[in-house]
Amino acid sequence: MEKSTLVNKNQRVELLRKYGTVLGAMLIFTIFAVVSENFFTLNNQLMLLRQMSMLTIIALGFTFVMGAGGFDMSIGNTTGLINIVFAMVLIGTKNFWLALGASIACGALVGLVNGTIVAYIGLPDFIATFAIGSIVYGLKMLITKGNPIFFPADIPKIASFIGQGYVGKIPFPVILMLFFVVLVIFVLTKTTLGRRIYAIGGNPVASLYAGINVKRYRLITFVISGVSVAIAAVILTSRLGSAQPLAGEEFLLDAIAVCFLSTTMFGDGEPTGSGTFVGAFIISMLNNGLTMLNVPYYFQYITKGVVVIFAVVISVVLAKKLKLKL
Amino acid sequence: MEKSTLVNKNQRVELLRKYGTVLGAMLIFTIFAVVSENFFTLNNQLMLLRQMSMLTIIALGFTFVMGAGGFDMSIGNTTGLINIVFAMVLIGTKNFWLALGASIACGALVGLVNGTIVAYIGLPDFIATFAIGSIVYGLKMLITKGNPIFFPADIPKIASFIGQGYVGKIPFPVILMLFFVVLVIFVLTKTTLGRRIYAIGGNPVASLYAGINVKRYRLITFVISGVSVAIAAVILTSRLGSAQPLAGEEFLLDAIAVCFLSTTMFGDGEPTGSGTFVGAFIISMLNNGLTMLNVPYYFQYITKGVVVIFAVVISVVLAKKLKLKL
């Protein structure tokens, strides 16, 4: 038996499968760096990181939901609701921490509602969170009638620091994002919470038989998603200096795309913390690089679609060589 | 033991599970009919049916995709592309049948591309069709730069009849819709195609072992979805008297909601033709009835969300009494 050559070949394929999307990302990165002189500058890279910070944080929360085999369609609308809650409490109390607390509570509450009807009542997650998203949309329009809320001059400094501040040369949202990326990678790979979430996503019946409280864990993933939406919304509001009720709706589809990209990397068909980071980088890099190259917007959409397909193809085609997939 | 009463009780529960959502729909219908004097008039009902015809036809195509366990995120953008193709060919050739043929070919092509990369290359359907949708969006904006295309005066009569005509008192799109509803119910329940599609949705591995060409059938479902989008887009364009590149994007989320509602009715967790019809009716009836009652638009979103959740809850809670669910 030529076991060793077989193993080596398979290991190479396996490596490519896990890192294929990353390679694809690096390729695009290189192209941008070569074609646009201003792309690969420290300033632009820092800005890119700052732009992606909110999407990344939302997608990290979504990673938990998707890791447990679920789906959350309410994140886009919830972002807008929390923008408003944050601004209203901040302007009303002039207390940043109170506003932050209210935002997180509000995000957790939406997550709790989602989680309860999905995990405990047993509604299909797609339709349930979609309906909750619709309710949240109605609520925020009811409150604001669509009006944005701009910060007055006398709000606490920290409220603008969160989204606009710097630590040295590094934008504060970037630091926040990296903190959460590391935290999520840690939780998902090193703690029982992460193990169990993936177990539930992989086989809910097996998890139930193993004595895992499947319902409770699924609920938790929705709450995590809600809280991460809240954090991202606070950064967004601070970054924009105003609460836009409709800002953040674009995050929904982008976060979904990011998490699906994430599933093609590193892990074995489940989204990972690091994969989500790279996925968010790919999506944000495309937005940034294509705008810098002044590519007409319709070509941007075409390019984005093509790139996403290629990045995923690399992983999927290689995964197929390794095992039977349908 | 009182076997007979038990049987009766369980049969009642089973009936409620299958018809719970329908009951919910009837309840809402009755409320509208009582509260709004204009709701339950022949004219309004016919108009309601006409309004729902395009959504229904798109959702019927989606039913095939979802029946086979898949997902198609490209339908919204594809609608707009076909609006344009139809109008351009119609205006260019003044030949309705040519324009119809081109539209259907275009829909089938998008479906073929979706199906190929999903079924044959093996990309996750959500991300792949999402990316294709993005490419389609870019293409249609590239062609039109966002400008609508208005019909000139000299287009063939039939081109406006499709969307605006009447047969007796009945709007022609309603007749088309009913035809497709019956056709789809028939295909899904009575033919081998339908049987195999649901089998694939139920267990793709087992279907493969049963000798079903799983890839080919999954491809077919995407083509069906593309063609049904094309038909709906032709009706829409005819109805609007112009091709709007962005018209139809809302169909995506509505069609998804309709198909998920459909899974809660009649069948055993898979979407059915009749369920899709009722689902589209629920969504459209809410739009219509709430406007009749002059409910502010934000309350409409809230009400829609609440009603969808309740309709699904009725089925799900009852289904639970019947069998073990996680």
Place this chain on the structure above:
Amino acid sequence: GNTPAPTTAAPTTAAPTEAPTEAPKVFKVGINNFGQANFFARIGKATLEEQIVANGGEVIATVTADVPSRMTAIENMVSQGVDAIIIQEGDISQVAPALIEAKAKGILIASMDAGDADFVDVFCESDNDQLGEMAARKMIEFMGEKGNVVEIFNDAGSMIRVRKEAMHRVVEEFPDVEIVAGFTYAWPDFFPDGKAKMEAILQANPNPGDIGGVYATFDGVGLAAAQAIREAGLTDSIVVVGIDGDPEAYIEMAKPDSPFKATMAQDPETMARTVVDQLFELLKGNTIPERHIYIPGVLITKDNIPQ
């Protein structure tokens, strides 16, 4: 075209001499608003509603964000027995078939900044071509008639396209002015998207002088661009002009370090009041002097910001 409204009786100038004895009919007026994302839409809608009530009418208000839904909303309003429909923003011809059907039932049609069509009985609008042209001229004036321009637009809005084209026309006149870059904002989630894209443009053109002017087709994206410019420290070398007269734009312009230098203010309140008043004249069976009414835009700079 200039078709007179079909309900027109004789060309009267004086108020009708009807007997005030019979109970005045309460007219139901349906309004449809395109999205709720910017100040123009909101103020316009609120004023329309107020003014209808002030005229003794009953309001049926709908808000939709895409064409098929708008058509559905129109049909639903017709079913409800409205006497008139006001379409605010968007492109009225996109829903022509539904409105023609409504018209056939004797319902009056009004357009508020939503374009014209031969079935429209009253049409009030800002002259978007004029708005675009004046904003562009002001921008070029601020730029000293030379330099590079960034345009922010979205092809999906008809008035946005008109404004953009007007600007292109003006730029043609100045050999030293060139449009070098541009981007489309997402709608309705334009603010974060507009800001992120402006940041990317500034990274691609990082030096003072690379860009001289930013032409924002409406104030909302102008605000987002101004934020990005301020954060990039390029306030002194770039001028932003917008269109709308958004109160938030006034606040921005009032700041001493703002790159936001001018906006062409529309007057949604006057526009809404005018359209409603004219419509009620027609409903009461009177004639109106002018079917197509322009509400002129006002150029606002730091020096004449309204309070």
Place this chain on the structure above:
Amino acid sequence: MLGEEVRKDIDLMLSTENVGKEFNGVWVLKDIHFQLKRGEIHALVGENGAGKSTFIKILSGVYKPSAGSVYLEGEPVDFHSVIDSEALGIRTVHQEVNLVPYFKVYENIFIGAERKKKIGGMSIIDTKRMKKEATQVIKDLGLDFNVSSPTLLLNASMKRIVEISKVLVHNPRIVIFDEPTTSLGEEERKNLLQIIKTLKERGLTIMYISHNLEEVMEIADRITVFRDGNQVGTIEKSEATTGKIISMMIGHDNYKHYCRLDKYYCEDVYLSIKNLTTEKLKAVNLSICKGEIVGIAGVVGAGKTEIAKAVFGLDKIESGSIEVMGKPYVPSPENAIRHKIALVPEERQAEGLIPNYCVSKNISLTYLDKYTNRAGFINRALEIETAQAYIDKMGIKCTGPLQTIKFLSGGNQQKVILSRWLNGDFDIGIFDEPTKGIDVKAKEDIYGFLEDLAQQGKAVVVLSSYLPELMSLCDRIVVVRDGRMIGEYSPQQPNAEEKIMHAMLGGGA
């Protein structure tokens, strides 16, 4: 009715009174008075659909009983979910394998029982320890494989071992095994029985469900027999004989052992496999004729299933060829059906069942054209009629052809899936472990059906790791080991069984 004092009997671990369960108005369990003594191995036997799995699902909290109560050490218990029963030390190795496919073996073993360590006051999972303990548990079961390999790549028997290990790491007091030896080979089976005995010595109380009465006779202290949801009786091992158990199970005495009478000798070759090489197989040559029954024997993991998969186009062929009646054949499932080749998969639940389909739709699936007219419409009446015929013929316990298959018992699901192919329009049928999970009596019926197929002139290939069944059924037996053909034997030749065993196990054994 037991009195308080009996229930509190120090020897009584678990007992039930009047326990019953109904689904959709059908009582599948009635009045069960069951007693499990501390430290015993208690076997539960009965035909497919007798209610065994349902009963243990009640004991483990998956289902709530519709009637009666469960007592643990004399105290009434009311389980709302598996979590409750597991908290009290009851663990179950379920009939169906339930693993997370992409988890590594040790990760699956420790689901819900993750080992943790403290680093800087933070509790994180201790991968090293889990690997070590997992390796040990598997070693205790007499096996040795890499606990870091993905579960996805394991074969059926190894997955079963993982399931058992999963239960053992929780240190349970009561372990319930629901048909744990299906899909195990002889070696593993022996090891497992040994393990169960060891567990008993460690003081665990064990319930054991099996269709293999030899196993039951070997390890059980007491045996309870279910029939049609009723408890027929409980007997001590000393009073038990296989014959007695069978007659308690089926309710009468006239039960015959299947024995093949006519033997067939190969004439015209239908399918020939030449130098077939895949990732697992090495130059396999095999010819199969119409009318014969060929057995393929081999230990677990020898490559039996791989031969079948290659022929059916499910595995990539690296070299070699396959011919059907002398003409080249390109394997793919669809092409296989067209060439009248059938494959009845080994993992019938995962690879056969359409869970939401009713019994009749499951039966018609592969040969749907048989029920379809020229215009493509399915003849529902014919479908139902056929299904009813198989329900009667195979003794499938269900409410009728329209019952959803996921509500059937494991063995009855197997029977339905088997019916799908038995009714098939094939010339060569490859049956991978055809009697897996099937009760003693039905097993004999299935042997009869296979022989009928051969009588009709079809080629029948039976893949099995249970040698006795091949010995009584086959015209010839081919042995594979490590992906290679080792030899061909006739069951009639002297010392056949010994020679075959030797070939299966290789030089060492």
